[in-house]
Amino acid sequence: MPKLHQIAERHWQRPYPLLSFLLKPFSWLFGRVAAKRRGNFLAGRLKSERLPVPVVVVGNIHAGGVGKTPVVSALVSGLQARGLRAGIVSRGYGRKGGGVCVLTAQTAADEAGDEPLLLFRQTGAPTAVGSRRAEAGRALLAAFPDLDVIVADDGLQHYALRRDVEIAVFPAADTGRRDLDLLPNGGLREPLARLGSVDAVVVSGGRELADAAFRPAENMFYSRVEVGEIYRLQNRAEKLDSGRLNGLRVAAVAGIAKPERFFETLKNMGIPLAQTVSLPDHVAVSAADFPAADVVVVTEKDAVKFSDGTGLENVWVLPVCAIIEPDLADFVIGRLNITARKT
Structure with a gap:
């Protein structure tokens, strides 16, 4: 059964007419409050601190x-x-x-x-x-x-x-x-x-x-x-050779806002995914969240949640830059x- 946040995100992408009818007044109220906060800031009525550097x-x-x-x-x-x-x-x-x-x-x-x-x-x-x-x-x-x-x-x-x-x-x-x-x-x-x-x-x-x-x-x-070379969590210098993944079970795990983008990127790189796992954004990922697989690929955002990668020899990381x-x-x-x- 979809969770509340999943229903909301689907509605934001493809609005349900009945739900829009019910929620529209609350959006109007939200807008009034947001406009008032910003107006108070611009008028100097809201306390705002300036730091000594830009x-x-x-x-x-x-x-x-x-x-x-x-x-x-x-x-x-x-x-x-x-x-x-x-x-x-x-x-x-x-x-x-x-x-x-x-x-x-x-x-x-x-x-x-x-x-x-x-x-x-x-x-x-x-x-x-x-x-x-x-x-x-x-x-x-x-x-x-x-x-x-x-x-x-x-x-x-x-x-x-x-x-x-x-x-x-x-x-x-x-x-x-x-x-x-x-x-x-x-x-x-x-x-x-x-x-x-x-x-x-x-x-x-x-x-x-x-x-x-x-x-x-x-x-x-x-x-x-732009994506970089997939590297091993325990050793950034070691890169994943995608040509040697044939016959191996590869899974991808992501605890980000749009995990489907991560999965699609891996597929476009020619990484054969046997399983994908979507977790809530900012969730505290642990080894228990990883499926049984020969290779598990995660985002850099999730990778920082593991201090040294101990016991995670099969975990690899996809780096990206803007x-x-x-x-x-x-x-x-x-x-x-x-x-x-x-x-």
Whole structure:
């Protein structure tokens, strides 16, 4: 029997008329509350803290699963490539405990959250998590006072932290839709009009669809995901030879917002999947969730939940990265009017 969140997500993609009729008033109310919060921020009635370094927020107006984390990773890496010292703050969704955590090499996923830990490992950038992102930013600057810029992973609607640049990630698959609605009738946190107030929109997953629905603008960027070589969880240097999978039972496990994308990617790579396992986003994956198989392939987001891979000799990881065009890091540097130290 489908779970409630599965029913909701199916409704957001292909609305059920009766359910839309019942939920529409609640979406209207949600929109009024969201508009009031943003209005209070713009009018200065909502307390908002400015950090001593520029803050770039990368978020979305969807409830999730838009390809934001790879965009944050690519942006931070781009800033680093230009000699800027960039830090990351995040809420740390799904972690255990409260307060602020400044990540170290020993930090586990249940302390930081899977996405912040993934970003920390991918970029090496100083990273802190906390439900109050301004507090996380202060802690990060106390530990790393030489930071030039902080990138906030998510938090477009977290107005308690002032931002100098707002970037919204929007899925290409939704660019032509006319039935998008606010929660709970749809998957939007804010109306589409919100995209007109951000500094940049990054359309993820297909430029052709975006160009057909959006008029190209100066602040429009396009993100596509590129996959790397599948590596062994216990030894990143060891790559999977897909040509030797014949006769082996291969399974794929994913605890992400859109697991079907992961499975489809593996199939397109020629990986023969005997079984797929979809788990809730941010779930605490354990070896018990893995099916009996000679080879189990997982996402990098799920891989960070295992500290050293002990006892998981058959687990392999698919790495991905975002390619953003035009260059988003150059755009951010220009907006902030700061000087790159090298090119």
